[in-house]
Amino acid sequence: MDVDALETRLATTENIKFIYVIPDFQNPTGVSLSLARRKRIIELANEYDVLVLEDSPYRELRFEGEVLPTLASLDTEHRVIHLGSFSKILAPGVRLGWVSAAPEILDKLGLLKLAADTQSSTLNMTAVTRFLDTFDIDAHVSAMRGVYRAKRDLMVSTMTEHFPAEVTVTRPEGGLFTWVTFPEGFDTTAFMAEHALPEARVAYVPGESFFPTEHRSNYARFSYSGQSDDEMVDALTLLGAILNEHI
Numbered sequence: 001m002d003v004d005a006l007e008t009r010l011a012t013t014e015n016i017k018f019i020y021v022i023p024d025f026q027n028p029t030g031v032s033l034s035l036a037r038r039k040r041i042i043e044l045a046n047e048y049d050v051l052v053l054e055d056s057p058y059r060e061l062r063f064e065g066e067v068l069p070t071l072a073s074l075d076t077e078h079r080v081i082h083l084g085s086f087s088k089i090l091a092p093g094v095r096l097g098w099v100s101a102a103p104e105i106l107d108k109l110g111l112l113k114l115a116a117d118t119q120s121s122t123l124n125m126t127a128v129t130r131f132l133d134t135f136d137i138d139a140h141v142s143a144m145r146g147v148y149r150a151k152r153d154l155m156v157s158t159m160t161e162h163f164p165a166e167v168t169v170t171r172p173e174g175g176l177f178t179w180v181t182f183p184e185g186f187d188t189t190a191f192m193a194e195h196a197l198p199e200a201r202v203a204y205v206p207g208e209s210f211f212p213t214e215h216r217s218n219y220a221r222f223s224y225s226g227q228s229d230d231e232m233v234d235a236l237t238l239l240g241a242i243l244n245e246h247i
């Protein structure tokens, strides 16, 4: 997050209720917020008296670099609501998470959750509780970090080797995906429908949907979490050859 832009927005907009931020391995770029920016967000939240929603489902998946403090741990005025999720560390689709916040905020969130969907699935909650009672979640996450580090390395090195030189790739220090930038004017939505899917059987998330206010078509989010190593290398090598014909 650009904290100068945030300050300008806070200074010029009335009735802002909260700041939403994904500090760790942000979706979709995979990058993280520096310590200085984390501190600045807390200062600004205090100064302008707004809450902060810290959405951090990828935080546990750091496989490289220094662990940075949560915004919640830097907060001295109980204005940060911290969210985590089992969807990224236990099973995708379990759609069960946790929240830590001041008691009066938790009470309100409980009511809102009730109004929104009554409650999370009891079956999912029971299954996750059983897992936590029976197995060592920290050991599980620790093993996953090694798996994802190797997959990140493989995806980034295969793309760097086979994609056209004009295409750049982020090298995330954790999380599940990399953010790929294509040359200006390239349309990742059309390219996926016309070439990536039918010719290389590769799906990614076209970047367009991540820009709420402006039309930017030359980005894509690639996930390295699900495929086998061989599948990933074969598919990205083929995709690289196809890209070289079009860029």
Ligand SMILES: Cc1ncc(COP(=O)(O)O)c(C=O)c1O
Pocket (backbone or CB within 6 Å): 022, 027, 055, 056, 057, 084, 085, 086, 087, 088, 093, 094, 095, 096, 097
């Ligand atoms: C930043 C962020 N927050 C929340 C979610 C959703 O988490 P859950 O599966 O717990 O609903 C996702 C992705 O699914 C995400 O990328």
